[in-house]
Amino acid sequence: MNADANLTEVAPERDIAVAEGDTLVKVKDLSVVFGGLTALDSVSFDIRRGEILGLIGPNGAGKTTCFNAMTGVYKPSQGSVMLEGHSLLGLKKHRITRLGLARTFQNIRLFGEMTALENVAVGLDARHKSGMISAMLRTPRHYREEKQIITRGMELLEFVGIADRALDRAKDLPYGYQRRLEIARALATDPKLLCLDEPAAGFNPAEKEELMELIHTVRDEGYTILLIEHDMKLVMGVTDRIVVLEFGKKIADDIPSAIREDPAVIAAYLGQEEPDATA
Amino acid sequence: MSAHSPLSSAGAKQAEAAGKLGHKRPSWYLRLKSWWNDRSRWQQWLLLLVVVILAYLLPVINPPLITTEPSNDFAISCFNMALYGLVALGLNVVVGQAGLLDLGYIGFFAVGAYTASLWTSPDSPLVHIPYLWTLPLAMIVTVVFGIALGIPTLRLRGDYLAIVTLGFGEIIRLLATIIPVLKGNTGFQNIGRPPGEIDGSPIFSASNGLPWYWFTVTVIVIVMILLGNLERSRVGRAWFAIREDEDAAEIMGVPTFRFKLAAFGTGAALGGLSGALLAGQVGFVNNQKFDVPTSILFLAAVILGGQGNKLGVVIGGAIVAYVPLRFTALGGWKFLIFGVVLVLLMIFRSQGLFGKKPKLLTYTARIRRKVKHEASPEPGDPPHEATASATDRSGIDENTDRSGIDENTDDGDEGGRA
Ligand SMILES: Nc1ncnc2c1ncn2[C@@H]1O[C@H](COP(=O)(O)OP(=O)(O)O)[C@@H](O)[C@H]1O
Ligand SMILES: [Mg+2]
Numbered sequence: 001m002n003a004d005a006n007l008t009e010v011a012p013e014r015d016i017a018v019a020e021g022d023t024l025v026k027v028k029d030l031s032v033v034f035g036g037l038t039a040l041d042s043v044s045f046d047i048r049r050g051e052i053l054g055l056i057g058p059n060g061a062g063k064t065t066c067f068n069a070m071t072g073v074y075k076p077s078q079g080s081v082m083l084e085g086h087s088l089l090g091l092k093k094h095r096i097t098r099l100g101l102a103r104t105f106q107n108i109r110l111f112g113e114m115t116a117l118e119n120v121a122v123g124l125d126a127r128h129k130s131g132m133i134s135a136m137l138r139t140p141r142h143y144r145e146e147k148q149i150i151t152r153g154m155e156l157l158e159f160v161g162i163a164d165r166a167l168d169r170a171k172d173l174p175y176g177y178q179r180r181l182e183i184a185r186a187l188a189t190d191p192k193l194l195c196l197d198e199p200a201a202g203f204n205p206a207e208k209e210e211l212m213e214l215i216h217t218v219r220d221e222g223y224t225i226l227l228i229e230h231d232m233k234l235v236m237g238v239t240d241r242i243v244v245l246e247f248g249k250k251i252a253d254d255i256p257s258a259i260r261e262d263p264a265v266i267a268a269y270l271g272q273e274e275p276d277a278t279a
Numbered sequence: 280m281s282a283h284s285p286l287s288s289a290g291a292k293q294a295e296a297a298g299k300l301g302h303k304r305p306s307w308y309l310r311l312k313s314w315w316n317d318r319s320r321w322q323q324w325l326l327l328l329v330v331v332i333l334a335y336l337l338p339v340i341n342p343p344l345i346t347t348e349p350s351n352d353f354a355i356s357c358f359n360m361a362l363y364g365l366v367a368l369g370l371n372v373v374v375g376q377a378g379l380l381d382l383g384y385i386g387f388f389a390v391g392a393y394t395a396s397l398w399t400s401p402d403s404p405l406v407h408i409p410y411l412w413t414l415p416l417a418m419i420v421t422v423v424f425g426i427a428l429g430i431p432t433l434r435l436r437g438d439y440l441a442i443v444t445l446g447f448g449e450i451i452r453l454l455a456t457i458i459p460v461l462k463g464n465t466g467f468q469n470i471g472r473p474p475g476e477i478d479g480s481p482i483f484s485a486s487n488g489l490p491w492y493w494f495t496v497t498v499i500v501i502v503m504i505l506l507g508n509l510e511r512s513r514v515g516r517a518w519f520a521i522r523e524d525e526d527a528a529e530i531m532g533v534p535t536f537r538f539k540l541a542a543f544g545t546g547a548a549l550g551g552l553s554g555a556l557l558a559g560q561v562g563f564v565n566n567q568k569f570d571v572p573t574s575i576l577f578l579a580a581v582i583l584g585g586q587g588n589k590l591g592v593v594i595g596g597a598i599v600a601y602v603p604l605r606f607t608a609l610g611g612w613k614f615l616i617f618g619v620v621l622v623l624l625m626i627f628r629s630q631g632l633f634g635k636k637p638k639l640l641t642y643t644a645r646i647r648r649k650v651k652h653e654a655s656p657e658p659g660d661p662p663h664e665a666t667a668s669a670t671d672r673s674g675i676d677e678n679t680d681r682s683g684i685d686e687n688t689d690d691g692d693e694g695g696r697a
Contacts (some may be wrong), residue, residue, distance in 0.1 A: 071530060097532035111523040114516075117646060118639045122520050125513045126532025132541055135512030136505050142512060146641035154646065166650050167643075169636075189532050 004246035010152075010159045011221045014100075016049060016192050017084040022128050024049040024224050025070075025101075025193050030079035032062075032248075034268060040066040041248040042079065052215065052225045054256075058268060063228045064106055066245070067195050071103050072096045083192065098126050104182040104199055106228070112171035116162060116181050119170050120153045123188025156184040160168030160214060176207060180214070183219040187218070194218065195226045200234065212238045232269055236260065244268065292443055298409065331500065336513065338492055350607040354488030358560055359604065360597035361495040362553055367596030368502055368589060371551025374578065375586030376541035376637075378522025380441040381431070383448025385574035387547045390415040390424050390451060391554025393461060396564045399471030410471030417555035418548040425547025426540060433539045436525075444498040448574050453568035466565025470558050483559070491560045498556070502549065503589050509545075510589075516639045518542055572614060579617050583624065586632030594633065 018024050031202040036181055040062045040099070047053050055063050059195040068074040070081050072093040081088045088096050111119050128145045135142055157163040160180040165173055170181060177197055186194055196215065197204075200208040219225055229235045235242060236256045244252040246260060246268040252259055259265055285659040315323065338354040347356040366388065373381045394417040397403045399410050408416070432443045455461045473494070483490050509515050516537040520528035527533045558564045576599055584595020603613045624631065640646065 060604070073526075073530065092534070093529045094532050094534045097530060102532075103530065105527070109527040111520050111527070113523060113636055114519060114639065118516060118519075119544055121640060122516050122528070122531050122533065125516060128513050130513045132509065132514055132545070135514045136508050138508055145513065146511075149640060150642050150646045150649075154649070164650070167647055185531060 006076040009221065010155055011186060011192055012223060013269055014192070016100075018049050020050045023047070024084065025226075026080075026082040026085075027066075027070065028080045028082070030066065030069055030081065032065050032074050033077045039248050040069060043245065043248070043250045044079075045250065045253055047224060047226055049088055049192075049224050050219070050222070051240040052076070052227055052238055053228060054239035054242040055228045055245065056066070056230060056232055056235055057101050059230060060146050060249040061230075061245040063225065063230070063245055064197055065248075066175065067103060067197055067226075067228065071195065073103055094126070097189055097191075100190075102186040102191035103193065103194070103195040104179075104186050104197055106197040106201060108178050108182055110170040110178055110181055110185070114170055115167050116157060116170055116173060116177075116184075117149075117153050119164040119181055119185050120156055120188045121149045123185040124149050124153060126189040139201045153188065156187055157181075159187075159217075160184045175202060179203070179211070183214070183218070185221070191223070191242075193224050193226060195228075197228045199232075200229065208234055210214050232259075232265075293516070301687055311607045331496075334496055335493060338489055345605075347601070347604045351604045352488060354492055355486075355560075356601070356604045358488040358495060360600040361492055361499060361559075362557055363577075363580055363596035364593035365495060365499050365502065365556070365596070365598035366553045366577050367584060367592040367599075368499065368506065368548060369546045370554065370577050371546075371581050371584075371586065371589065371592040372506065372549070373542050373546035374581050375588075375592065376510070376522065377518040377539055378677075379539060381444045381543075381546065382436065382441050382548070382571075382578065383444035383446065383451075383574060384532040384550055384577050385569050385571070386428075386444075386451035387421045387425060387550030388554040388557075388577075389448075389455065389569035391551030392558040392564045392568070393455065393554075394420045394551065395555035395558040396467035396470050397460075400467035400564075401469055402465075402467045404460070406664070407471075409659045411473055413471065413559075414552055414555050416549040421547040421551025421554075422544045424551075425544045429540045429543040433536060433543060445571065445574075448569070448571060452566060452569045455569070455681040463566050466563060467558075468563050470562050470564060472559050472562070484554070485560065488560070491556070498552070499593060503593075506545075506589055510637050511641045511643070512641060514538065514541065515637065519637070519639055529622075576614075576617070579621055582621060582631055585634030587637050588631075588633045588635050589637075591631060591635070592634030595631065621661060 016024070023046045027046070028044045029042045030040055030044070031038065031042050043062075043066060045053075054064065057063055066072065069076045069079075070088070072088065072095075076089070083099055083101060086099075088099070088101070091099070111122065114122070125145075128148075130139070130142045130145055133139075142263065154163055154166060157166050160183050162173070162177045162180050162184070165177060170178060173181065179202075183194075183199060186196075199215070200211045203211060212234060212269060215225060215227065227239060228237065236259075239256055242252070242254065242256055242259045243250060244262075244265050246264075251264045251268060252262045254262065318326070338357040339564075341348070341353050346353045366384070369387075370381065370384045373379050373384070395410065395413040397405050398408045398413050428444070428447050432508045435443060471489075472481060472483040476614055483494075484516055517528065517533045517535075520531070521535050521538060525535055555566075577596075580596040580599040581592050582595070583598060584592035586592070599617065600622065602616070603609055609616060628634075
């Protein structure tokens with residue numbers, strides 16, 4: 001039972017300018033064009049502090065593209081992304097992360113040769129300040145940060161349930177552990193918004209359930225979450241609100257029970273049921 | 280990364296098992312590793328101390344068979360080996376740690392040598408300063424060159440960076456020929472040396488390699504300690520992350536450009552330092568010493584020794600310098616031989632002779648004790664709940680001891696400092 005595992009508390013350590021329930025991130029008229037293909041077409045939605053917002057849609061709908069535009073990987077052709085009222089457009093990717101937008105990757109991109117703990121350490125370093133001099137001369141700050149890595153780093157690994165393999169190379173970890181490590185590494189940057197790109201991809205239904213429980217726990221710790229998932233049944237249970245994309249356009253934005261009844265959503269998902277159940 | 284595509288967990292476990300078997304590490308290597316790990320901290324330090332003392336004594340012992348005499352003075356050969364070791368150490372920061380392919384490292388070496396020449400040789404019109412001051416000066420000048428080269432080029436990736444750095448190496452060599460102050464083929468003579476005399480003759484002279492060797496080995500020891508400190512810090516982690524996946528590193532908050540520049544600058548400084556040392560020992564510098572093949576030889580030293588392992592690349596550098604000095608008959612064949620050796624190495628042991636993944640945390644040993652402790656709780660010691668229930672997941676228990684013999688060897692430096 002995973003819920004029992006999460007005894008460790010990993011609540012965010014930073015101040016957030018907006019109150020619980022207020023708009024934390026505002027995506028407005030966001031468009032991304034690849035050559036002639038409009039992968040994201042004028043999409044707008046708000047993410048409120050403390051909620052789990054689901055971003056769903058069939059394969060190729062533009063969910064990952066939306067993430068990439070928000071986190072600075074792709075340059076949007078139009079629109080804006082605001083975090084706590086400040087625009088993120090044009091900022092360097094590492095700046096955006098340090099301002100509070102962390103993400104996981106749909107296709108796992110851990111630092112394979114590093115240990116699990118070292119992977120998390122890279123995330124924690126986003127909040128650290130030691131540079132060449134501090135590291136070479138081993139200043140008190142360096143030691144303070146290194147100690148924080150073993151305390152908070154291990155806490156995070158325990159929180160996601162993989163602490164027992166903290167010292168194994170990431171690429172030697174089982175698939176499920178790798179997915180969880182991605183979440184721990186993103187949490188380590190102490191994000192204001194945690195973006196999860198199909199974190200349960202490749203899991204069997206039981207594992208998916210377990211992961212959704214974990215995501216719930218993450219939210220209960222005080223994080224705000226944007227969750228991509230194309231399995232609609234799965235997101236219904238965990239999310240507070242859902243945004244539905246199809247062919248790059250937003251077709252719905254509502255609470256789960258309303259999304260379930262939405263004719264446009266039903267049409268979009270018709271014949272799409274459980275496309276990867278056998279993967 | 281092993282699991283890109285969505286695998287079922289069963290598939291992933293299989294892949295993992297295959298991965299374990301697939302580790303082709305010779306058994307002597309593993310045995311040595313676990314033996315080393317079983318030593319206590321002070322035993323490891325003592326052993327290292329013995330190795331260092333032996334290294335210092337090498338030219339004095341002048342072992343038969345190993346010696347490069349009569350063709351080459353052994354002490355001077357030892358100096359050259361140490362110098363190549365230092366060069367490899369610097370290049371390793373760029374290539375091994377940050378994963379930036381630099382084919383023009385010789386350029387920094389040249390800049391360092393010319394810095395020492397210009398400020399100490401009577402052939403130079405510049406003001407003269409004591410030789411020892413040219414060592415930090417050479418490092419500063421090369422860092423400036425490194426940053427000037429790095430700012431436009433470090434936005435390039437892989438092959439492009441290699442080509443541009445190759446061009447840089449050539450440009451420096453050509454500048455030495457073209458710019459009159461650098462005196463082309465005529466070069467600079469009577470370059471300075473560290474102070475000190477015994478019986479009226481200088482301690483540091485071109486014909487006596489011993490003090491130069493000891494000086495260089497001392498520099499190597501200090502540099503290794505400082506680089507070790509860098510490695511097990513935010514800087515070392517950033518470099519390693521960049522080498523693994525630059526985009527992912529950037530997205531995880533690593534200012535990749537800044538850290539790549541830092542790696543380039545650090546490498547450049549050490550290249551400059553090496554160049555200044557060579558200029559001092561030989562006492563003569565001209566434009567003939569800084570060709571591309573030598574630059575490639577530096578790279579070969581790093582790859583031979585094992586990218587990422589500091590001691591490994593020093594040994595790699597020493598070997599690359601040693602072989603042509605010992606086997607003078609090789610002459611121009613040395614590049615052919617190194618080429619063949621490198622090809623064979625890449626086929627059978629692609630991580631190099633002593634390649635290993637460095638430790639990237641200051642407190643690895645402490646955390647290892649903690650993890651071991653929690654993974655195998657003693658009776659009466661209640662298991663930590665989180666770990667215990669995580670352990671319920673399949674296929675974990677077998678791994679409790681693995682960390683002991685895994686990648687992270689020597690605990691050497693917990694809290695190790697200059
Ligand atoms: N880098 C890219 N270059 C060109 N087309 C892309 C790129 N990334 C995504 N696309 C296209 O954009 C569309 C949306 O893709 P994506 O955002 O990955 O979908 P989803 O994550 O919803 O499955 C797809 O048609 C895909 O082929
Ligand atoms: Mg996607």
